[in-house]
Amino acid sequence: MKTKKITKAVFPVAGLGTRFLPATKSIPKEIMTLVDRPLIQYAIDEARAAGIKEFIFVTSRGKSALEDYFDHAPELESALRRSGKDELLEVLKGTNMDSGAIAYVRQNRPLGLGHAVWCARRLIGNEPFAVLLPDDVIAAERPCLQQMVEAHAETGGCMVAAMEVTPERISSYGVLDVEDERGSVVKVRGMVEKPKASEAPSNLAVIGRYILTPKVLTNLNRMKQGAGGEIQLTDAIAEETGSKAGVHGLRFRGQRYDCGSKIGFLQATVAFGLSRPEFGVEFETFLHELMSMQKAAQ
Numbered sequence: 001m002k003t004k005k006i007t008k009a010v011f012p013v014a015g016l017g018t019r020f021l022p023a024t025k026s027i028p029k030e031i032m033t034l035v036d037r038p039l040i041q042y043a044i045d046e047a048r049a050a051g052i053k054e055f056i057f058v059t060s061r062g063k064s065a066l067e068d069y070f071d072h073a074p075e076l077e078s079a080l081r082r083s084g085k086d087e088l089l090e091v092l093k094g095t096n097m098d099s100g101a102i103a104y105v106r107q108n109r110p111l112g113l114g115h116a117v118w119c120a121r122r123l124i125g126n127e128p129f130a131v132l133l134p135d136d137v138i139a140a141e142r143p144c145l146q147q148m149v150e151a152h153a154e155t156g157g158c159m160v161a162a163m164e165v166t167p168e169r170i171s172s173y174g175v176l177d178v179e180d181e182r183g184s185v186v187k188v189r190g191m192v193e194k195p196k197a198s199e200a201p202s203n204l205a206v207i208g209r210y211i212l213t214p215k216v217l218t219n220l221n222r223m224k225q226g227a228g229g230e231i232q233l234t235d236a237i238a239e240e241t242g243s244k245a246g247v248h249g250l251r252f253r254g255q256r257y258d259c260g261s262k263i264g265f266l267q268a269t270v271a272f273g274l275s276r277p278e279f280g281v282e283f284e285t286f287l288h289e290l291m292s293m294q295k296a297a298q
């Protein structure tokens with residue numbers, strides 16, 4: 001199938017991050033760090049790896065630290081240059097965006113994820129685009145969005161990342177009603193946002209990576225309120241299940257961490273810490289010792 005190249009991505013980052021108060025009183029949740037990189041950096045790197053060239057942030061009041069993060073820092077850069085810290089200069093490069101490659105729009109009222117994406121409609125225009133929710137951090141050999149771009153080249157239409165979750169957790173997600181499965185790609189015939197476990201059509205949940213057609217933005221124009229009284233992205237995508245190319249889910253390969261929750265954030269911190277070669281076995285040894293001390297104290 002001939003699909004248009006996906007070069008634009010939307011990052012909805014307007015949320016208040018109340019689950020992480022007091023930390024998020026003065027810093028955006030997306031700047032909170034896993035080891036030494038902010039959550040947003042993981043999402044940006046994943047998008048870049050998938051060929052994204054234009055980055056659209058949907059922000060709100062109190063998120064200006066994000067704009068500074070992606071800007072050049074001339075004083076810092078020249079100080080590093082003077083002291084010959086080339087490695088750190090290289091690290092900083094990953095945070096810089098080319099002029100015109102990054103745009104910010106404000107969601108001035110918290111009306112839901114669908115509304116946040118709709119706020120970016122003029123910047124997206126009439127082409128397929130990606131959406132990445134930075135709370136969902138995915139460690140994968142091949143970045144998740146790249147896996148989706150490749151699968152999408154075959155299917156066209158809309159595509160969401162999908163993962164099985166336990167019945168206790170299903171009501172926190174958008175859930176897929178599966179028509180057909182072919183390898184890791186599932187054809188979707190319906191989607192429900194945050195259903196009760198007893199009413200969920202499957203245990204296959206939507207994870208925060210999407211490739212969407214511009215038609216989804218047209219659907220969002222109607223501003224229909226859905227689960228929790230919010231304008232849900234899930235509902236606008238679900239309307240496309242009957243379209244020609246339809247909606248597909250990709251069971252991606254990788255480990256997803258829910259960094260919108262404290263436990264998920266902690267798990268990600270430990271996992272990313274363990275995967276850093278610069279710590280050698282020091283961190284692992286520390287964890288083992290800590291566990292044995294805890295066991296002994298029980």
Ligand code: G1P
Pocket residue numbers: 113133136172173174175193194205206207208233234260
């Ligand atoms: C959002 C979406 C939901 C999706 C989830 C993935 O929910 O609305 O469909 O399953 O992200 O993380 P939120 O976590 O913002 O409540």
